[in-house]
Amino acid sequence: MPATLNTMHEPDAVTAKAAALLKAEYLCGREIAQAVGTLQKTLLESTSGKGVREEAKALEVLLQKLAKIGQHTDAFLHAARKDSLAAVLAAAPPSPLREKALLLASRAAEQQHALKSSLAAAQGLLEKSRGFIEFHVNLLNQTVASDTYAPPGGSGSESELRRGRRMFDANI
Structure with missing residues (x-):
């Protein structure tokens, strides 16, 4: 009779373990959703990128936690022989x-x-931010002064202008 009791409780244990894994995954997913929302808010409100690194790091920690839960789930599914x-x-x-x-x-x-x-x-917001940064870096590095440009305090001679002096060189 103990074998019968053991077999009767085994399905409950399997269901309980599956429920516990689902609950852990669900709760971690809620934390991730909050972290992503905070990251989106930071990306929208901060043109300087202040706080983005911290928010991304917090999200990364949560994603690692979710990956560990996934490993536990995979091990459980392997033992249960289910997909x-x-x-x-x-x-x-x-x-x-x-x-x-x-x-x-x-x-x-x-x-x-x-x-x-x-x-x-x-x-998408991260890509826009990256594009914004790349645009400004390219602007600073690639913009050549026009023929009428003279650096602040400079003579603006024609030879300086033809050398390809960058527009923002003097101000960096």
């Missing part, structure tokens, strides 16, 4: 814990979809 947590829950016997875990799985899937959109928006 996904949804498959584990589908194979579990009906119980209140299973129903809560299935609800959490659907919420986690919605969260992942929203997070992908949010990350894409943040990546």
